[in-house]
Amino acid sequence: MKEPILRVEGITVRFGGLVALKEVTFSVEEGELLGIIGPNGAGKTTLFNTITGAVSPEKGRIYFQGKDITSLPPHKRARLGIARTFQNLRLFSRLTVEDNIKLAMGLPYPAFAPLFSLPSYHKMEKQMSESAIALLKTFHLYPYRDRIASALPYGERKRLEIARALALKPKLLLLDEPTAGLSHQEAISLMEELKELRKGFSLTIILIEHNMRVVMGYCGRLITLNYGEIIAEGTPEEIANNPAVLQAYLGEESLC
Amino acid sequence: MRAKNIILVIGIPFSLWLINHFISNPSIFSPYILQIIVLMGINAILAVSWDFISGVTGQFSIGQAGFMAIGAYSSAFLTLKYKVPFLPAILFALILSAIAGFIVGIPTLRLRGDYLAIATLGFGEIVRVAILNMPSLGGATGLKGIPIYSSFFSVYLALAITLWFCLALLKSQPGRILLSIREDEIASQMMGIDVVKYKVFAFTFSAALAGLAGALYAHWTSLVHPDSFSFMKSIEIILMGVLGGMGTIYGPAVGGMLITLLPEGLRLLLEQNPLLYQNKDFVRMLFFAILLLFFIILRPQGIFGKREAKG
Numbered sequence: 001m002k003e004p005i006l007r008v009e010g011i012t013v014r015f016g017g018l019v020a021l022k023e024v025t026f027s028v029e030e031g032e033l034l035g036i037i038g039p040n041g042a043g044k045t046t047l048f049n050t051i052t053g054a055v056s057p058e059k060g061r062i063y064f065q066g067k068d069i070t071s072l073p074p075h076k077r078a079r080l081g082i083a084r085t086f087q088n089l090r091l092f093s094r095l096t097v098e099d100n101i102k103l104a105m106g107l108p109y110p111a112f113a114p115l116f117s118l119p120s121y122h123k124m125e126k127q128m129s130e131s132a133i134a135l136l137k138t139f140h141l142y143p144y145r146d147r148i149a150s151a152l153p154y155g156e157r158k159r160l161e162i163a164r165a166l167a168l169k170p171k172l173l174l175l176d177e178p179t180a181g182l183s184h185q186e187a188i189s190l191m192e193e194l195k196e197l198r199k200g201f202s203l204t205i206i207l208i209e210h211n212m213r214v215v216m217g218y219c220g221r222l223i224t225l226n227y228g229e230i231i232a233e234g235t236p237e238e239i240a241n242n243p244a245v246l247q248a249y250l251g252e253e254s255l256c
Numbered sequence: 257m258r259a260k261n262i263i264l265v266i267g268i269p270f271s272l273w274l275i276n277h278f279i280s281n282p283s284i285f286s287p288y289i290l291q292i293i294v295l296m297g298i299n300a301i302l303a304v305s306w307d308f309i310s311g312v313t314g315q316f317s318i319g320q321a322g323f324m325a326i327g328a329y330s331s332a333f334l335t336l337k338y339k340v341p342f343l344p345a346i347l348f349a350l351i352l353s354a355i356a357g358f359i360v361g362i363p364t365l366r367l368r369g370d371y372l373a374i375a376t377l378g379f380g381e382i383v384r385v386a387i388l389n390m391p392s393l394g395g396a397t398g399l400k401g402i403p404i405y406s407s408f409f410s411v412y413l414a415l416a417i418t419l420w421f422c423l424a425l426l427k428s429q430p431g432r433i434l435l436s437i438r439e440d441e442i443a444s445q446m447m448g449i450d451v452v453k454y455k456v457f458a459f460t461f462s463a464a465l466a467g468l469a470g471a472l473y474a475h476w477t478s479l480v481h482p483d484s485f486s487f488m489k490s491i492e493i494i495l496m497g498v499l500g501g502m503g504t505i506y507g508p509a510v511g512g513m514l515i516t517l518l519p520e521g522l523r524l525l526l527e528q529n530p531l532l533y534q535n536k537d538f539v540r541m542l543f544f545a546i547l548l549l550f551f552i553i554l555r556p557q558g559i560f561g562k563r564e565a566k567g
């Protein structure tokens with residue numbers, strides 16, 4: 001069998017007395033679009049923080065493409081090909097839209113090259129501009145390229161975050177509630193765009209979604225978290241009819 | 257592009273050299289005016305050094321005077337005691353202050369915000385107190401009779417190179433990376449940026465520039481004293497940067513010049529009034545305080561800073 005792109009084994013995360021994740025185990029196959037759902041405070045964002053290295057687990061291991069990355073610092077995980085977006089946008093607000101994208105492209109020339117205006121510097125900057133412009137066009141952000149990121153409308157800022165994550169050329173993309181704050185119509189069109197992207201960039205995507213209606217038609221598989229534990233895993237249809245999931249969402253209106 | 261650079265590389269030093277002849281001639285310019293102009297250049301380098309770490313990279317330093325002291329004392333020690341020529345002495349000062357920046361940077365840059373500010377403040381004071389207690393560096397009396405090697409030419413050439421390097425970095429990928437660390441460290445890490453490495457780099461580079469300014473200062477005034485590098489000097493450097501516009505590099509350079517020039521104008525006024533003149537240090541601090549308040553209220557982005565866009 002082919003090695004899954006991501007394997008999470010028995011992850012436990014504790015914040016003081018609170019167990020945010022408890023023995024979480026699952027894996028993601030290459031090319032999959034996996035949905036993670038669960039009520040507020042279930043531990044979904046914490047799971048992303050653990051995969052990207054922002055939070056260290058108390059127990060358990062994480063494997064990316066078969067390599068144990070549990071003790072790797074966040075920037076090295078990003079360079080291996082794990083990119084993410086944030087639930088509460090974290091753009092570089094005072095930088096331009098184009099610079100937000102370029103920034104994720106690493107340092108393709110020696111740091112002293114700009115000091116002496118070396119040819120490698122001009123050549124690589126030009127290449128970076130070209131790929132940034134291509135990405136901006138894909139996300140309909142090209143007209144905004146010289147604007148300060150914080151000056152963009154909300155929907156555009158959300159798209160910029162995804163574009164910035166893609167500038168890393170990731171293999172695995174983690175999206176934390178990408179449709180939150182969007183209308184149902186906008187949410188569906190974003191999901192359509194992601195579907196296209198997944199093909200275009202040969203990406204594996206894990207998507208946190210609060211609203212199950214949005215993920216129904218797009219995710220092949222769903223994982224449901226509640227109080228830090230996986231309470232159900234399966235196709236969207238199986239999840240929608242799972243009594244434990246319905247129980248977890250009791251009193252919330254977001255499940256259809 | 258390349259032609260423009262070549263013209264700049266040859267043209268700037270040549271123009272500075274020409275101006276130097278003219279400006280250093282006491283029959284044309286009084287030594288007092290020359291003194292102010294040279295100190296303006298030195299303070300401009302200091303303000304830019306602070307802006308690189310604090311305005312661009314977002315790591316608030318209150319210790320620039322400490323790095324300046326290391327540059328001033330180390331170069332003066334070499335030229336005074338060992339008759340080392342100016343250029344090697346400056347290079348030594350640059351390297352030593354860079355090493356100090358590197359060593360201080362590694363542990364402190366893991367700290368954030370207020371804690372980093374306090375740590376750099378502590379560093380500045382440690383340097384000053386250490387010098388006070390080193391007899392070979394003159395202790396409380398300082399070093400006197402340092403050869404006057406600095407000139408309008410060397411100071412402004414150093415300023416030109418400083419501005420060139422800082423602006424070149426700012427508009428290229430290393431600069432973008434430093435700015436991203438200022439904006440959001442966590443997001444920056446998630447974009448594959450080794451935040452600690454870049455912060456240490458920025459700190460080292462900034463310390464080297466402050467050390468360069470210190471070396472030029474020592475060889476201009478011919479004497480260095482621990483009190484010249486006190487906490488108040490660090491605050492003055494911050495004022496220059498804030499006034500000019502944090503994160504713009506050229507703004508703080510202008511800020512450094514203005515903060516050097518304005519008190520001289522003030523002094524001319526004070527000399528008319530004996531009572532004020534007796535308390536001139538107090539009046540000077542009051543003036544700076546009012547100036548800072550004025551900027552914080554009316555123009556928080558400084559002279560050249562861009563106003564932040566509203567979300």
Ligand SMILES: Nc1ncnc2c1ncn2[C@@H]1O[C@H](COP(=O)(O)OP(=O)(O)O)[C@@H](O)[C@H]1O
Nearest residue numbers: 015018020038039040041042043044045046047
């Ligand atoms: N850095 C942190 N420190 C302390 N508690 C945290 C931290 N991050 C998350 N938590 C807590 O962990 C639980 C899970 O949070 P989170 O993963 O954000 O949930 P979700 O994304 O599913 O809404 C919540 O109770 C939250 O308050």
Ligand SMILES: [Mg+2]
Nearest residue numbers: 044045046087
């Ligand atoms: Mg969340």
